[in-house]
Amino acid sequence: MKIAVCIKQVPTREWQPRLNDQKTWIREADISYEMNEPDAYALEEALRLRERHGGEVVVCSAGPARVQTVIREALARGADRAIHVEHDSLGAADAFVIAEALAAAMKDEAFDLVLTGLQSDDQGHGQTGVILAERLGIPSSTIIMDVRIEGSSMRVKRELEGGWFQWLAMPLPALLTIQSGINQLRYATLKGIMAAKKKEIKKASLPDGLQPSQQVVGLAVPTRSKQTQMITGSPADAAKELVRRLRDEARAL
Amino acid sequence: MILVIAEQREGKLNRATWEAVAAAQQLAGGAPISVAVLGASTGGLGQELAAASVAAVLVAENAALEPYTPDAYAAAASTLIESVKPAYVLLPHTYQTRDFAPLLAARIRKPLVTDVTGINGTGADATFTRPMFQGKLAAQVKPQAGPPAIITVQIGAFRADAVQKGGAAAVKKVDLQIDPSAIRQKPEAPFREAKQAVDLGQAERIVSVGRGIKSQENIALAEKLATAMGAEIAASRPICDNGWLPMERQIGSSGQTVAPKLYVALGISGAIQHLVGMKGSRTIVAINKDAEAPIFEVADYGIVGDLFEIAPALITELEKS
Ligand SMILES: Cc1cc2nc3c(=O)[nH]c(=O)nc-3n(C[C@H](O)[C@H](O)[C@H](O)COP(=O)(O)OP(=O)(O)OC[C@H]3O[C@@H](n4cnc5c(N)ncnc54)[C@H](O)[C@@H]3O)c2cc1C
Ligand SMILES: Nc1ncnc2c1ncn2[C@@H]1O[C@H](COP(=O)(O)O)[C@@H](O)[C@H]1O
Numbered sequence: 331m332k333i334a335v336c337i338k339q340v341p342t343r344e345w346q347p348r349l350n351d352q353k354t355w356i357r358e359a360d361i362s363y364e365m366n367e368p369d370a371y372a373l374e375e376a377l378r379l380r381e382r383h384g385g386e387v388v389v390c391s392a393g394p395a396r397v398q399t400v401i402r403e404a405l406a407r408g409a410d411r412a413i414h415v416e417h418d419s420l421g422a423a424d425a426f427v428i429a430e431a432l433a434a435a436m437k438d439e440a441f442d443l444v445l446t447g448l449q450s451d452d453q454g455h456g457q458t459g460v461i462l463a464e465r466l467g468i469p470s471s472t473i474i475m476d477v478r479i480e481g482s483s484m485r486v487k488r489e490l491e492g493g494w495f496q497w498l499a500m501p502l503p504a505l506l507t508i509q510s511g512i513n514q515l516r517y518a519t520l521k522g523i524m525a526a527k528k529k530e531i532k533k534a535s536l537p538d539g540l541q542p543s544q545q546v547v548g549l550a551v552p553t554r555s556k557q558t559q560m561i562t563g564s565p566a567d568a569a570k571e572l573v574r575r576l577r578d579e580a581r582a583l
Numbered sequence: 584m585i586l587v588i589a590e591q592r593e594g595k596l597n598r599a600t601w602e603a604v605a606a607a608q609q610l611a612g613g614a615p616i617s618v619a620v621l622g623a624s625t626g627g628l629g630q631e632l633a634a635a636s637v638a639a640v641l642v643a644e645n646a647a648l649e650p651y652t653p654d655a656y657a658a659a660a661s662t663l664i665e666s667v668k669p670a671y672v673l674l675p676h677t678y679q680t681r682d683f684a685p686l687l688a689a690r691i692r693k694p695l696v697t698d699v700t701g702i703n704g705t706g707a708d709a710t711f712t713r714p715m716f717q718g719k720l721a722a723q724v725k726p727q728a729g730p731p732a733i734i735t736v737q738i739g740a741f742r743a744d745a746v747q748k749g750g751a752a753a754v755k756k757v758d759l760q761i762d763p764s765a766i767r768q769k770p771e772a773p774f775r776e777a778k779q780a781v782d783l784g785q786a787e788r789i790v791s792v793g794r795g796i797k798s799q800e801n802i803a804l805a806e807k808l809a810t811a812m813g814a815e816i817a818a819s820r821p822i823c824d825n826g827w828l829p830m831e832r833q834i835g836s837s838g839q840t841v842a843p844k845l846y847v848a849l850g851i852s853g854a855i856q857h858l859v860g861m862k863g864s865r866t867i868v869a870i871n872k873d874a875e876a877p878i879f880e881v882a883d884y885g886i887v888g889d890l891f892e893i894a895p896a897l898i899t900e901l902e903k904s
Binding site for chain 1: 678715719813824889
């Protein structure tokens, strides 16, 4: 099985947003980055499928030079090699541009299975994987919580709303968008980190003439509609005041 | 023309469809709206939708649409779009549209703006508000290279009861050609995992713990607070993903929906998928070290601070009396 995993590098969860002067994008200078969470689960699933069925796992990422960090991390966790579509503009590019860029770099590889996360923690389009599938000419299914390979086809378990699930059968090759929690993650070992240094990262260039499908014309901290009563003071004082209000005002205790 | 694609399962409309109709009425600013309903047999749904003040209801029936598959729905929607030639296509942002809307957009090479919470302006000049960076920021987005632009509307962002009624919309059948051999997904029947042992829907109070709790050992602290409050313990998704609490205690779009008398969110950021499962609670308390966390958007009482200081103080206070 030749498996691709698409991994995006995103700002860490602790990051406090700061805007550029035009208020159209974030200030990239002071961000620290990490692997998009569902992508980490997609990578883990790919590694498990390789353990079961053999083959190789190829990490694919589109972004500026900085995304090398996340590629190395994936290689350290056990991926075999990587493809990096490198361009400065890809850090803020939309789902269409990313999907086209990835498709151009991936199509000659003829992957049996492509895994992506279901959604990115930064832009959160929830589209890149499915668009990529269409550009690669393969079927897709989304929000996947289990993958069983059965010869030249597979059965996958799709999450539905409110605790419901559904199995579906699909031919290979195919693309799946993976939901967090599909497996338990493993982390890189020292040995893995050493081995990653020797693994290949192939550079691919951005195809010319890709047009964005949407433009961010403004970015802001969301306005609040609800009047939240903020309780301040030392932890002990705040706790005392909250309990009082929950008893007397809200009658919730 | 704006086209709304309704969502139905087994002959019942998803309530979020009405929210999408409300969004379309706002976006249209008087321009005509068509609502389409897809399925193998859609029964009285066409008539039900015709109650809204819209220009037309399109009933697109085809055996290949049952059971739902992304391939069949993308094929049906692209045919509809070709004949209606809308400026916008609106859909509710559900698991189903997450599955086929990107496929549709990719196929017809038109922009898709997902998870929209607000519409600014009408017609071709409109921009759309959508969350980015886990709801920490709201982006104003302008689709490029339409029409049509495809828009999915976040659940709960528009009010179903705001839909203008009283239309005399004509219900029209539309013919669809869908090649069944082009459908590559073969779905089986939906099911639920083994019966849930805890029904959080019945709990009067819930202490819900999020990733701010940092490690599995610290869950005990949240459990202690729950006991002191006479509450059930619940969690955000990552806590259950990590196996720190069982899945059946997860609150949110993929877990349980609850509306207790008291909901205490401990170290939970307030992602939309979590909020939809708890924002109906009568009194909501948020404890978070980040004053900008979106959870404060729905909280009645908030404490900005370190939960490892606040929770023990609360336990002490509650145990006093
Ligand atoms: C299709 C789909 C379905 C989903 N379904 C669900 C669902 O059903 N339920 C669900 O919950 N999520 C769901 N999610 C995930 C959701 O998008 C969020 O990722 C998740 O809710 C985040 O959980 P969290 O708030 O615990 O973690 P984070 O977002 O990481 O937030 C942690 C919070 O803790 C705070 N914090 C950290 N340390 C401290 C401290 N010492 N004291 C106080 N505060 C602290 C931080 O400021 C932060 O706000 C779904 C996602 C998708 C895409
Ligand atoms: N720049 C990128 N490089 C590699 N994969 C990406 C990139 N952007 C998005 N993806 C993949 O597409 C998924 C969905 O992203 P999005 O459509 O932005 O929500 C992510 O979970 C990744 O797996």
